[in-house]
């Protein structure tokens with residue numbers, strides 16, 4: 001099993017031909033992590049001070065920027081916040097540029113979502129196993145149903161001390177789902193409606209979201225699976241960019257500090273091979289639609 005596919009792009013607006021772009025798409029949609037070891041995100045000298053957890057508001061785990069909204073999770077003077085925001089916006093715009101250059105066929109359907117800066121050391125001792133990202137999991141969020149839309153994420157390690165971000169990457173999504181999907185339950189229509197009415201969810205939780213959340217939770221709860229399922233440990237060194245469909249790729253963050261992340265949303269219909277989407281995989285196994 002090789003969960004990684006390396007490319008040597010070394011700038012944020014590479015000129016690449018369509019056959020190379022097809023290779024990147026095949027890797028991503030095939031459930032590999034696309035690794036760009038020579039694509040650093042460079043901080044300006046005056047931004048180096050932001051490599052510290054003192055800028056966190058200590059309430060949120062990450063400092064994040066939503067498109068057309070303010071900075072969340074950070075605290076400091078107005079001037080400092082403006083500069084911090086500028087740094088995160090630059091990562092957002094470079095990531096967008098990268099994706100539009102290497103995956104031009106995605107652009108018409110792609111939506112830019114949140115950008116985050118993660119200033120804390122990866123933490124295993126969290127309040128609940130569900131929130132413990134040192135356990136392998138596919139991404140699925142209780143309050144944020146995707147209704148099948150893909151989560152494409154661009155990461156960059158900016159650690160100044162040579163410290164890698166260490167991940168474990170698990171087995172293919174289909175293999176995990178074959179084992180865990182039979183243990184998940186359907187969703188009662190009233191349950192979904194109620195969660196929307198009570199604003200527990202931002203939009204209606206479909207059966208797809210309900211099943212994905214259960215997969216996320218059950219995989220994290222199964223310590224035998226965590227330890228013994230096929231997996232690969234990966235060190236993402238500082239100066240490395242990596243791209244992944246995090247709803248599909250089982251991942252766990254084991255250690256590291258100072259990372260940027262940009263999320264994009266892509267509907268299943270925007271994929272080159274929609275069959276590879278978690279939605280398609282689960283629908284095929286359950287033999288029915290999971291989003292109506």
Ligand code: SIN
Nearest residue numbers: 118133165251252253
């Ligand atoms: C995650 O998405 O589970 C965490 C990734 C990271 O913080 O490296």
Ligand code: FE
Nearest residue numbers: 133138139246
């Ligand atoms: Fe995750």
